[in-house]
Amino acid sequence: MIKQCLHVIAGFLFMLLLTACIAEDYDAGPPELRLSVKEDLFALKEANVDWKTEEKEFKNKVDNFLTLASEQEEIKLSPNQSAELILLENKEDGGEYTNETMRVSLWKGNEELKLTTKSSSDYSFSFPSEPGQYILEIDFATSKGYSQYVGNIILK
Numbered sequence: 001m002i003k004q005c006l007h008v009i010a011g012f013l014f015m016l017l018l019t020a021c022i023a024e025d026y027d028a029g030p031p032e033l034r035l036s037v038k039e040d041l042f043a044l045k046e047a048n049v050d051w052k053t054e055e056k057e058f059k060n061k062v063d064n065f066l067t068l069a070s071e072q073e074e075i076k077l078s079p080n081q082s083a084e085l086i087l088l089e090n091k092e093d094g095g096e097y098t099n100e101t102m103r104v105s106l107w108k109g110n111e112e113l114k115l116t117t118k119s120s121s122d123y124s125f126s127f128p129s130e131p132g133q134y135i136l137e138i139d140f141a142t143s144k145g146y147s148q149y150v151g152n153i154i155l156k
Contacts, residue, residue, distance in 0.1 A: 029058050030096060030147035032088040032107035033138060041086065042075045044138060044149040058145070064105060069135040073088055074149030075155065076121045085138060086122035100142045106153070107135040131155045 002036075030051045035042040047065040051058040076149050077083070085104070087097060102123055104115040113134075118124045136151040 013030050028097065028144070029053065029056060029091060030145070031140070032096065033149045034086040034088060035136070035151060036084045037075075037077060037081060042151065044136070044151045045069065045072050047148040047150050049145070049147045051147060053144055058147075062148075065137065065148060065150050066135050069107075069137070069152050070151065072152040074152050074154045075136075076156065079125060079127060079129045079155045081127045081155070083125060083127065085117075085125075087123075087140075097142050097144075100140060102141075103139040105137045105139075107137060108132055127153070127155055 030046070030049055032046075033044045035044055045068060046060065047062045047068055049058050049060040051125045054091065085102065101120070104117060104123075104125055106115060106128065113128060115125045115127075134153040134155065134156055136153050138149040140147050140149065
């Protein structure tokens, strides 16, 4: 009889623990962003950030994102190269991102070229056909805030 009671209590505690894990609320910070080209992944540099969760606030202010990007390691690609943006959960705060928007731009000097992704959930796009040095700018926004990422792209 005591053994059966212990089994019931242990089962109840296990169910309670499992329910708590499923109902956990993830308080995610800004994600890391990678540029995927063929088999290669390139880290993009986080620039301006204004992101707030229930428990934390993430802020970063960069005076000139174009300068920051030009100081990053060059990512050498081919003109017309297909690429995809990959969101990685924030290392500190696991979680998902919902209702996000992503804007992708290339800068050549002071001229902005907006790139179109395949859809609002498929962040695939193609680089332009004109060779040269470009700054890749990604603006990512959710209900939690905004984060900007940059990369130094060479098309040749």
